[in-house]
Amino acid sequence: MQKTKEEGEIEESNNYGHQHPLLLILNQDQLIHNQSGVTDCSRCGEKGSTPCLCCAEHCGFYLHKVCAEAPLELNHPFHLNHPLLLMQNAPYSSGGYICNFYGKGGNNFVYYCSCGLNFHIKCALFTFKIAENNLKEFEHVALQHPLISTENGHEELEDENGDEELEDVRECFGCWEPLSKYTHFSSACGFNLHEKCAKLPVKLNHVCHRKHPLALQFNSERLSCKICGETNRKAIGFVYGCSP
Numbered sequence: 001m002q003k004t005k006e007e008g009e010i011e012e013s014n015n016y017g018h019q020h021p022l023l024l025i026l027n028q029d030q031l032i033h034n035q036s037g038v039t040d041c042s043r044c045g046e047k048g049s050t051p052c053l054c055c056a057e058h059c060g061f062y063l064h065k066v067c068a069e070a071p072l073e074l075n076h077p078f079h080l081n082h083p084l085l086l087m088q089n090a091p092y093s094s095g096g097y098i099c100n101f102y103g104k105g106g107n108n109f110v111y112y113c114s115c116g117l118n119f120h121i122k123c124a125l126f127t128f129k130i131a132e133n134n135l136k137e138f139e140h141v142a143l144q145h146p147l148i149s150t151e152n153g154h155e156e157l158e159d160e161n162g163d164e165e166l167e168d169v170r171e172c173f174g175c176w177e178p179l180s181k182y183t184h185f186s187s188a189c190g191f192n193l194h195e196k197c198a199k200l201p202v203k204l205n206h207v208c209h210r211k212h213p214l215a216l217q218f219n220s221e222r223l224s225c226k227i228c229g230e231t232n233r234k235a236i237g238f239v240y241g242c243s244p
Helices: 028-034 123-129
Strands: 022-026 052-055 062-064 082-085 110-112 118-120 156-157 162-170 203-206 207-217 237-242
Touching: 028 110, 118 123
Parallel strands: none
Antiparallel strands: 022 052, 052 062, 082 110, 110 118, 156 162, 203 207, 207 237
């Protein structure tokens, strides 16, 4: 007998291009019972977690709910010149891309802009939440102390007394200072970002430019700072700019 919508089955017309109906899974016990060969989300490539959508026929198709509901076009407050378009493959010959947020390659769904921006689907949505000053969805992401491991870019150094100490050599997406200087979001989620950079104000009234407020935005044009003259050309990061 076909399940009713109230029991959790999504209508076939809303199956996100999949050939079978999808089940809405709200807790981990349901996920374990229904996943049957499911490993990674078909859009972001990350491991399964709830809430999510699973194939009713147990064929292995799986989507995080947040990935399934991601808009096809994202008007990002940090990139007002053009919309970011959600694409199954990046428009390059290889079909792959390097995410401008956390610097790693991927071939999953990508938010792409004609000016050369590429964001992994979750990184685009994460920075959108930052722009909205809404990080409630990421309260589960543990802030980690920077000196905890030698894996994933951490190095062991010796201090002047010969004792080994740990230093995180990765850099924050926002300011490109070493993550070891400040508490940051867990790298397990791909969010290499200082807590303080995640909480930067979207608008800033600056004494050096009283005509208009400065807006926090992606430095996609590799703009140089009007105060110190420096330009960070190796990555995008955040910049305060005045569009007018």
